[in-house]
Amino acid sequence: xxxxxxxxxxxxxxxxxxxxxxxxxxxxxxxxxxxxxxxxxxxxxxxxxxxxxxxxxxxxxxxxxxxxxxxxxxxxxxxxxxxxxxxxxxxxxxxxxxxxxxxxxxxxxxxxxxxxxxxxxxxxxxxxxxxxxxxxxxxxxxxxxxxxxxxxxxxxxxxxxxxxxxxxxxxxxxxxxxxxxxxxxxxxxxxxxxxxxxxxxxxxxxxxxxxxxxxxxxxxxxxxxxxxxxxxxxxxxxxxxxxxxxxxxxxxxxxxxxxxxxxxxxxxxxxxxxxxxxxxxxxxxxxxxx
Amino acid sequence: xxxxxxxxxxxxxxxxxxxxxxxxxxxxxxxxxxxxxxxxxxxxxxxxxxxxxxxxxxxxxxxxxxxxxxxxxxxxxxxxxxxxxxxxxxxxxxxxxxxxxxxxxxxxxxxxxxxxxxxxxxxxxxxxxxxxxxxxxxxxxxxxxxxxxxxxxxxxxxxxxxxxxxxxxxxxxxxxxxxxxxxxxxxxxxxxxxxxxxxxxxxxxxxxxxxxxxxxxxxxxxxxxxxxxxxxxxxxxxxxxxxxxxxxxxxxxxxxxxxxxxxxxxxxxxxxxxxxxxxxxxxxxxxxxxxxxxxxxxxxxxxxxxxxxxxxxxxxxxxxxxxxxxxxxxxxxxxxxxxxxxxxxxxxxxxxxxxxxxxxxxxxxxxxxxxxxxxxxxxxxxxxxxxxxxxxxxxxxxxxxxxxxxxxxxxxxxxxxxxxxxxxxxxxxxxx
Numbered sequence: 001x002x003x004x005x006x007x008x009x010x011x012x013x014x015x016x017x018x019x020x021x022x023x024x025x026x027x028x029x030x031x032x033x034x035x036x037x038x039x040x041x042x043x044x045x046x047x048x049x050x051x052x053x054x055x056x057x058x059x060x061x062x063x064x065x066x067x068x069x070x071x072x073x074x075x076x077x078x079x080x081x082x083x084x085x086x087x088x089x090x091x092x093x094x095x096x097x098x099x100x101x102x103x104x105x106x107x108x109x110x111x112x113x114x115x116x117x118x119x120x121x122x123x124x125x126x127x128x129x130x131x132x133x134x135x136x137x138x139x140x141x142x143x144x145x146x147x148x149x150x151x152x153x154x155x156x157x158x159x160x161x162x163x164x165x166x167x168x169x170x171x172x173x174x175x176x177x178x179x180x181x182x183x184x185x186x187x188x189x190x191x192x193x194x195x196x197x198x199x200x201x202x203x204x205x206x207x208x209x210x211x212x213x214x215x216x217x218x219x220x221x222x223x224x225x226x227x228x229x230x231x232x233x234x235x236x237x238x239x240x241x242x243x244x245x246x247x248x249x250x251x252x253x254x255x256x257x258x259x260x261x262x263x264x265x266x267x268x269x270x271x272x273x274x275x276x277x278x279x280x281x282x283x284x285x286x287x288x289x290x
Numbered sequence: 291x292x293x294x295x296x297x298x299x300x301x302x303x304x305x306x307x308x309x310x311x312x313x314x315x316x317x318x319x320x321x322x323x324x325x326x327x328x329x330x331x332x333x334x335x336x337x338x339x340x341x342x343x344x345x346x347x348x349x350x351x352x353x354x355x356x357x358x359x360x361x362x363x364x365x366x367x368x369x370x371x372x373x374x375x376x377x378x379x380x381x382x383x384x385x386x387x388x389x390x391x392x393x394x395x396x397x398x399x400x401x402x403x404x405x406x407x408x409x410x411x412x413x414x415x416x417x418x419x420x421x422x423x424x425x426x427x428x429x430x431x432x433x434x435x436x437x438x439x440x441x442x443x444x445x446x447x448x449x450x451x452x453x454x455x456x457x458x459x460x461x462x463x464x465x466x467x468x469x470x471x472x473x474x475x476x477x478x479x480x481x482x483x484x485x486x487x488x489x490x491x492x493x494x495x496x497x498x499x500x501x502x503x504x505x506x507x508x509x510x511x512x513x514x515x516x517x518x519x520x521x522x523x524x525x526x527x528x529x530x531x532x533x534x535x536x537x538x539x540x541x542x543x544x545x546x547x548x549x550x551x552x553x554x555x556x557x558x559x560x561x562x563x564x565x566x567x568x569x570x571x572x573x574x575x576x577x578x579x580x581x582x583x584x585x586x587x588x589x590x591x592x593x594x595x596x597x598x599x600x601x602x603x604x605x606x607x608x609x610x611x612x613x614x615x616x617x618x619x620x621x622x623x624x625x626x627x628x629x630x631x632x633x634x635x636x637x638x639x640x641x642x643x644x645x646x647x648x649x650x651x652x653x654x655x656x657x658x659x660x661x662x663x664x665x666x667x668x669x670x671x672x673x674x675x676x677x678x679x680x681x682x683x684x685x686x687x688x689x690x691x692x693x694x695x696x697x698x699x700x701x702x703x704x705x706x707x708x709x710x711x712x713x714x715x716x717x718x719x720x721x722x
Contacts, residue, residue, distance in 0.1 A: 042393070042415065043393070044393040044394070044396070044397045044415055045393070045396075045397065045415030045416065045418065045419050046414075046415050127552070128550070128551055128552035128556075129550070129552075129564070129569065144551075146551050146552060148552065148554075148555040150554075150702075150706060153555075232555075233555055234503060234504075234555075234557070235699075236503045236554055236555055236699070236702055237502075237503060237554030237555050237702045237706075238554065238700075238702040238703040238705075238706055238708060239699070239703070250695065250699075251692070253390060254691065254695055255690075255691045255692035255695050256389070256690075256691050256692070257691075257692050
């Protein structure tokens with residue numbers, strides 16, 4: 001009994017720095033942000049308590065609705081393509097005998113490039129008059145194409161968003177697949193299981209918990225998408241690629257309406273938490289041990 | 291017993307580490323709450339040794355050519371005033387980061403002694419909080435020799451908080467060579483402006499290089515063109531029909547092929563770059579654009595014209611003024627150890643010689659004295675401003691940032707036909 005008391009003391013003491021740091025840098029700012037959402041404030045000198053006004057405005061704000069829908073749409077693309085492509089690439093790289101190291105490095109490479117640099121890169125690729133894509137089209141004798149339109153802009157920002165983080169999930173999957181004992185595959189081979197069946201009957205069921213983690217990371221991470229959209233389209237044209245991150249930035253820092261920006265931030269946290277919980281519940285499964 | 295003692299020792303050690311970490315965190319609070327006292331003591335020590343540290347924040351940084359001249363002036367001042375050390379924390383005015391920096395500095399008791407900043411809606415909070423001094427009634431401040439730009443800085447409360455440095459104008463930059471090459475008349479009237487759009491739209495040359503998403507100058511000039519200075523100067527809350535007409539004219543001209551195809555996604559710098567690469571014949575910009583035009587080597591081909599007027603009003607009316615000035619922080623002025631050096635530096639930077647040198651870097655119009663030996667095209671701009679029948683500040687200097695952002699970012703929707711000028715105006719007015 002005495003020993004248990006001592007352990008508790010150690011647990012509290014060792015957890016204290018983490019709790020302290022998380023509180024100071026996360027919970028306190030979030031609480032401050034929540035408080036600011038009840039003010040009409042520029043965050044510095046002008047501040048008036050407005051009660052629920054910012055929330056009422058949020059529900060009537062067409063741009064906020066559009067930004068939320070765009071964020072959810074990006075989330076879907078990210079969940080399907082980022083995780084899906086990463087899984088396919090991991091299975092393919094795991095199956096090759098030579099050059100796996102090269103592919104591992106190549107696929108992971110975009111993860112280490114900053115979002116700002118990737119944004120600039122794609123701005124230059126999509127540029128109408130002097131961009132890479134149009135230069136290629138011109139050299140092949142075709143007309144220039146306007147790549148960033150109201151109809152296409154969201155897809156065009158989804159491409160670099162997906163590409164830039166595929167490598168991250170690829171490495172997770174590759175590690176997970178590498179941990180599956182070879183005996184399983186050898187036994188399956190003796191039973192006459194084919195290549196595709198190996199994937200669906202052995203590999204995927206055994207890494208399902210990793211897939212779950214990647215999906216949650218991808219879905220919640222999609223809410224944080226900001227710099228690529230901001231640099232490539234700044235939410236345009238005509239708000240067609242506006243996401244919650246860019247809209248919140250505009251309100252808080254460009255429009256000096258920190259109060260409403262804080263309200264949008266609260267919405268982002270609520271959506272993020274809800275989706276994380278829902279995804280967790282939907283993908284709940286027994287952990288596989290081997 | 292030994293084990294228990296060792297465990298207690300570990301706990302004590304851990305607690306000490308935690309205490310050190312917490313006291314380090316707490317130090318921030320202590321320093322902020324006792325900041326004035328500490329700073330006063332520090333200043334007193336500095337004063338004993340004859341040392342004074344001054345901080346200045348300006349927008350003369352990045353690609354702004356005045357940044358280099360400011361650095362020279364700072365060095366000259368330091369050399370002439372032994373013991374004065376100046377930290378220059380200037381930041382570029384692009385992307386609005388300077389606004390965040392200035393607001394953060396002033397609200398965290400870390401304000402600069404001198405600041406060259408926007409004397410517009412941006413400075414309202416700082417002025418209302420009494421964070422900067424009334425220059426006219428402050429001892430030692432020399433405001434002599436200023437031209438009419440000083441008066442333009444007068445606040446609604448009747449006081450002058452900012453001393454101007456240069457004036458600016460916004461107008462239509464025209465590549466005369468391209469007009470000549472294509473046999474098109476210069477856009478001196480609204481009809482000729484529309485004719486030029488029509489004619490250039492038939493060629494590879496973009497008629498007017500603008501960004502409709504980042505459409506500061508487009509919005510201002512089209513509203514000015516729609517009805518002249520009187521409606522232009524009205525308040526947003528008036529929801530003047532001329533403003534709506536001006537916004538709709540942008541849509542009309544976009545359909546005529548006036549703007550780049552990707553105008554809704556390029557930014558101001560990219561639009562200006564199209565003009566500087568002679569891929570566009572006209573550019574709506576401010577007088578600071580001369581820097582990049584000269585750098586591109588096309589300045590000999592370029593002249594500047596006032597935006598033509600569509601529905602009456604005198605052509606020659608300009609968007610312009612002097613929206614930036616030098617502020618002195620109240621904190622620095624009330625600090626006995628910093629006051630003299632701060633005032634001295636202010637008088638030095640706002641002396642006629644300094645102002646003319648700073649203005650010379652970009653060819654802007656100085657608030658004191660006159661620039662001489664100007665190149666003809668830059669001189670045209672100076673004449674334009676001198677002869678202007680009416681000048682008023684840009685719209686974004688007069689209305690809330692949120693309302694203006696809504697107006698300018700809605701321009702692509704006006705262009706696509708999703709919204710009318712009136713709709714956008716009503717929505718923007720509701721945000722004020």
